[in-house]
Amino acid sequence: MPPLARFAITAAEIDRVVAAFYAAVRRHPMLAPIFAAHVEDWPAHEAKIARFWRNAILLEGGYNGNPMAVHKAAGNVHPGMFDGWLAVFDATLARELPPETAAQWSALAHRIGRGLRYGLVDSAKTASGVPLLR
Template sequence: MSLPPRFPISDIQIEGVVTEFYALIRAHPVLGPVFGAHVADWPAHEAKIAAFWRNAILFERSYDGNPMAVHKAAGNVRPGMFIPWLKLFDEVLARRLSPETASAWSALAHRIGRGLSLGLQDYGGIPKLS
Protein backbone atom coordinates (compact mmCIF):
# COMPACT_ATOMS: atom_id res chain seq x y z
CA MET A 1 0.00 0.00 0.00
CA SER A 2 1.48 3.31 -1.03
CA LEU A 3 0.80 6.65 0.58
CA PRO A 4 -0.67 9.52 -1.44
CA PRO A 5 1.72 12.39 -2.23
CA ARG A 6 1.97 15.19 0.32
CA PHE A 7 0.89 17.53 -2.48
CA PRO A 8 0.47 17.19 -6.25
CA ILE A 9 3.74 17.51 -8.15
CA SER A 10 5.46 15.69 -11.02
CA ASP A 11 8.92 14.19 -11.30
CA ILE A 12 9.68 16.77 -14.01
CA GLN A 13 8.75 19.62 -11.67
CA ILE A 14 10.92 18.20 -8.89
CA GLU A 15 13.87 17.81 -11.26
CA GLY A 16 13.38 21.33 -12.60
CA VAL A 17 13.40 22.85 -9.12
CA VAL A 18 16.49 20.88 -8.10
CA THR A 19 18.39 21.78 -11.30
CA GLU A 20 17.62 25.51 -11.07
CA PHE A 21 18.32 25.59 -7.34
CA TYR A 22 21.77 24.03 -7.67
CA ALA A 23 22.67 26.38 -10.52
CA LEU A 24 22.01 29.22 -8.06
CA ILE A 25 23.91 27.43 -5.28
CA ARG A 26 27.02 27.09 -7.47
CA ALA A 27 26.97 30.87 -8.07
CA HIS A 28 26.26 31.84 -4.44
CA PRO A 29 29.25 33.55 -2.75
CA VAL A 30 28.86 31.67 0.56
CA LEU A 31 27.09 28.44 -0.32
CA GLY A 32 28.87 27.80 -3.61
CA PRO A 33 32.29 27.16 -2.07
CA VAL A 34 30.79 24.98 0.69
CA PHE A 35 29.03 22.74 -1.82
CA GLY A 36 31.96 22.91 -4.22
CA ALA A 37 34.25 21.45 -1.56
CA HIS A 38 32.14 18.30 -1.46
CA VAL A 39 30.33 17.88 -4.78
CA ALA A 40 32.51 16.65 -7.62
CA ASP A 41 29.70 15.32 -9.82
CA TRP A 42 26.84 17.83 -9.95
CA PRO A 43 24.49 15.72 -12.12
CA ALA A 44 24.85 12.79 -9.68
CA HIS A 45 24.29 15.10 -6.70
CA GLU A 46 21.20 16.62 -8.29
CA ALA A 47 19.82 13.17 -9.09
CA LYS A 48 20.34 12.12 -5.45
CA ILE A 49 18.62 15.25 -4.13
CA ALA A 50 15.74 14.84 -6.59
CA ALA A 51 15.37 11.29 -5.22
CA PHE A 52 15.38 12.72 -1.69
CA TRP A 53 12.53 15.08 -2.59
CA ARG A 54 10.58 12.35 -4.42
CA ASN A 55 10.86 10.28 -1.25
CA ALA A 56 9.84 13.19 1.01
CA ILE A 57 6.93 14.34 -1.18
CA LEU A 58 5.81 11.33 -3.20
CA PHE A 59 6.91 8.61 -0.74
CA GLU A 60 8.75 6.80 -3.57
CA ARG A 61 11.46 5.26 -1.40
CA SER A 62 13.97 6.13 -4.10
CA TYR A 63 16.41 7.80 -1.71
CA ASP A 64 18.81 5.99 0.56
CA GLY A 65 20.81 8.36 2.68
CA ASN A 66 21.16 10.23 5.95
CA PRO A 67 21.14 14.00 5.39
CA MET A 68 22.07 14.82 9.00
CA ALA A 69 25.11 12.54 8.94
CA VAL A 70 26.23 13.96 5.58
CA HIS A 71 25.92 17.57 6.73
CA LYS A 72 27.76 16.84 9.99
CA ALA A 73 30.51 14.92 8.20
CA ALA A 74 31.07 17.78 5.76
CA GLY A 75 32.65 19.76 8.58
CA ASN A 76 32.04 23.17 7.00
CA VAL A 77 28.24 23.39 7.13
CA ARG A 78 26.97 25.84 9.74
CA PRO A 79 23.41 26.28 11.02
CA GLY A 80 23.12 29.83 9.67
CA MET A 81 23.77 28.62 6.14
CA PHE A 82 20.23 27.26 5.99
CA ILE A 83 18.89 30.83 5.95
CA PRO A 84 20.26 31.72 2.48
CA TRP A 85 19.72 28.11 1.34
CA LEU A 86 16.00 28.32 2.13
CA LYS A 87 15.72 31.83 0.67
CA LEU A 88 17.14 30.61 -2.66
CA PHE A 89 14.98 27.51 -2.55
CA ASP A 90 11.83 29.56 -1.92
CA GLU A 91 12.71 31.85 -4.84
CA VAL A 92 12.99 28.84 -7.17
CA LEU A 93 9.76 27.33 -5.88
CA ALA A 94 7.91 30.63 -6.44
CA ARG A 95 9.21 30.87 -10.02
CA ARG A 96 8.54 27.30 -11.06
CA LEU A 97 5.39 26.16 -9.25
CA SER A 98 1.85 27.24 -8.50
CA PRO A 99 1.53 29.24 -5.27
CA GLU A 100 -0.17 26.32 -3.50
CA THR A 101 2.49 23.79 -4.48
CA ALA A 102 5.33 26.24 -3.78
CA SER A 103 3.89 26.95 -0.33
CA ALA A 104 3.50 23.26 0.54
CA TRP A 105 7.02 22.37 -0.61
CA SER A 106 8.46 25.44 1.14
CA ALA A 107 6.85 24.42 4.43
CA LEU A 108 8.38 20.95 4.12
CA ALA A 109 11.81 22.35 3.20
CA HIS A 110 11.73 24.78 6.14
CA ARG A 111 10.82 21.98 8.55
CA ILE A 112 13.71 19.85 7.25
CA GLY A 113 16.05 22.86 7.31
CA ARG A 114 15.14 23.61 10.95
CA GLY A 115 15.89 20.02 11.89
CA LEU A 116 19.27 20.05 10.16
CA SER A 117 20.15 23.45 11.60
CA LEU A 118 19.28 22.34 15.14
CA GLY A 119 21.27 19.14 14.70
CA LEU A 120 24.30 21.09 13.57
CA GLN A 121 24.09 23.51 16.52
CA ASP A 122 24.84 20.62 18.83
CA TYR A 123 27.69 19.57 16.57
CA GLY A 124 29.94 22.58 16.97
CA GLY A 125 28.16 24.99 14.62
CA ILE A 126 27.58 27.73 17.18
CA PRO A 127 28.22 27.73 20.92
CA LYS A 128 25.24 27.02 23.12
CA LEU A 129 24.49 29.50 25.89
CA SER A 130 24.69 28.16 29.42
Protein backbone atom coordinates (compact mmCIF):
# COMPACT_ATOMS: atom_id res chain seq x y z
CA MET A 1 0.00 0.00 0.00
CA PRO A 2 1.41 3.45 -0.93
CA PRO A 3 2.05 5.91 1.90
CA LEU A 4 -0.68 8.44 2.62
CA ALA A 5 -0.37 12.00 1.39
CA ARG A 6 0.36 14.69 3.96
CA PHE A 7 -3.08 16.17 3.20
CA ALA A 8 -5.84 15.79 0.64
CA ILE A 9 -4.82 17.35 -2.66
CA THR A 10 -4.46 16.11 -6.22
CA ALA A 11 -1.46 16.28 -8.54
CA ALA A 12 -3.55 18.50 -10.85
CA GLU A 13 -4.19 20.95 -7.99
CA ILE A 14 -0.48 21.04 -7.19
CA ASP A 15 0.34 21.74 -10.84
CA ARG A 16 -2.29 24.51 -10.95
CA VAL A 17 -0.91 26.19 -7.81
CA VAL A 18 2.66 26.01 -9.10
CA ALA A 19 1.65 27.58 -12.45
CA ALA A 20 -0.34 30.33 -10.71
CA PHE A 21 2.49 31.01 -8.27
CA TYR A 22 5.11 31.43 -10.98
CA ALA A 23 2.78 33.67 -12.98
CA ALA A 24 2.60 35.88 -9.86
CA VAL A 25 6.38 35.66 -9.35
CA ARG A 26 7.01 36.94 -12.88
CA ARG A 27 4.95 40.06 -12.02
CA HIS A 28 6.40 40.61 -8.53
CA PRO A 29 8.78 43.62 -8.18
CA MET A 30 11.26 41.88 -5.85
CA LEU A 31 10.96 38.25 -6.95
CA ALA A 32 10.78 38.67 -10.74
CA PRO A 33 14.39 39.85 -11.21
CA ILE A 34 15.77 37.17 -8.88
CA PHE A 35 14.00 34.35 -10.68
CA ALA A 36 14.68 35.84 -14.13
CA ALA A 37 18.40 35.74 -13.39
CA HIS A 38 18.24 31.97 -12.94
CA VAL A 39 15.27 30.54 -14.83
CA GLU A 40 15.71 30.27 -18.59
CA ASP A 41 13.01 27.67 -19.27
CA TRP A 42 9.89 28.46 -17.24
CA PRO A 43 7.89 25.36 -18.26
CA ALA A 44 10.79 23.08 -17.28
CA HIS A 45 11.29 24.94 -13.99
CA GLU A 46 7.59 24.77 -13.14
CA ALA A 47 7.51 21.05 -13.96
CA LYS A 48 10.51 20.43 -11.67
CA ILE A 49 8.98 22.41 -8.79
CA ALA A 50 5.63 20.66 -9.27
CA ARG A 51 7.53 17.34 -8.95
CA PHE A 52 9.13 18.69 -5.75
CA TRP A 53 5.73 19.50 -4.25
CA ARG A 54 4.11 16.25 -5.45
CA ASN A 55 6.96 14.40 -3.77
CA ALA A 56 6.72 16.49 -0.57
CA ILE A 57 2.93 16.24 -0.31
CA LEU A 58 1.85 13.12 -2.20
CA LEU A 59 5.11 11.23 -1.59
CA GLU A 60 5.25 10.41 -5.33
CA GLY A 61 8.98 10.45 -5.84
CA GLY A 62 10.25 11.69 -9.16
CA TYR A 63 11.96 14.81 -7.83
CA ASN A 64 15.73 14.86 -8.05
CA GLY A 65 17.32 17.98 -6.67
CA ASN A 66 18.84 19.76 -3.71
CA PRO A 67 16.95 22.99 -2.97
CA MET A 68 19.46 24.12 -0.34
CA ALA A 69 22.41 23.78 -2.71
CA VAL A 70 20.53 25.55 -5.51
CA HIS A 71 19.57 28.50 -3.31
CA LYS A 72 23.10 28.81 -1.90
CA ALA A 73 24.69 28.61 -5.35
CA ALA A 74 22.37 31.27 -6.78
CA GLY A 75 24.38 33.97 -5.04
CA ASN A 76 21.55 36.52 -5.02
CA VAL A 77 19.15 34.72 -2.64
CA HIS A 78 19.25 36.01 0.93
CA PRO A 79 17.43 34.88 4.09
CA GLY A 80 15.11 37.88 4.24
CA MET A 81 13.71 37.20 0.76
CA PHE A 82 11.73 34.21 1.95
CA ASP A 83 9.10 36.44 3.58
CA GLY A 84 8.18 37.89 0.19
CA TRP A 85 8.27 34.47 -1.46
CA LEU A 86 5.99 33.01 1.20
CA ALA A 87 3.58 35.95 1.04
CA VAL A 88 3.11 35.42 -2.71
CA PHE A 89 2.85 31.66 -2.19
CA ASP A 90 0.24 32.07 0.57
CA ALA A 91 -1.80 34.46 -1.58
CA THR A 92 -1.69 31.94 -4.43
CA LEU A 93 -2.76 29.09 -2.15
CA ALA A 94 -5.67 31.19 -0.84
CA ARG A 95 -6.86 31.95 -4.39
CA GLU A 96 -6.46 28.43 -5.76
CA LEU A 97 -7.44 26.03 -2.95
CA PRO A 98 -10.05 25.47 -0.26
CA PRO A 99 -9.02 27.16 3.02
CA GLU A 100 -8.09 23.98 4.91
CA THR A 101 -5.93 22.65 2.08
CA ALA A 102 -4.32 26.06 1.61
CA ALA A 103 -3.51 26.24 5.34
CA GLN A 104 -1.96 22.78 5.37
CA TRP A 105 0.20 23.45 2.32
CA SER A 106 1.15 26.86 3.70
CA ALA A 107 2.34 25.29 6.97
CA LEU A 108 4.55 22.89 5.01
CA ALA A 109 5.89 25.69 2.79
CA HIS A 110 6.70 27.84 5.83
CA ARG A 111 8.55 24.94 7.46
CA ILE A 112 10.59 24.38 4.29
CA GLY A 113 11.16 28.13 3.97
CA ARG A 114 12.50 28.31 7.54
CA GLY A 115 14.95 25.52 6.77
CA LEU A 116 16.16 27.23 3.60
CA ARG A 117 16.39 30.59 5.36
CA TYR A 118 18.47 29.16 8.18
CA GLY A 119 20.66 27.29 5.73
CA LEU A 120 21.46 30.52 3.93
CA VAL A 121 22.41 32.43 7.09
CA ASP A 122 25.93 31.00 7.08
CA SER A 123 26.48 32.12 3.50
CA ALA A 124 24.98 35.57 4.16
CA LYS A 125 27.36 37.15 6.65
CA THR A 126 28.92 40.57 6.74
CA ALA A 127 32.69 40.96 6.83
CA SER A 128 32.49 40.98 10.65
CA GLY A 129 30.74 37.61 10.66
CA VAL A 130 27.33 38.95 11.65
CA PRO A 131 24.50 37.20 9.74
CA LEU A 132 22.71 39.34 7.18
CA LEU A 133 19.04 38.41 7.64
CA ARG A 134 17.34 40.79 5.21
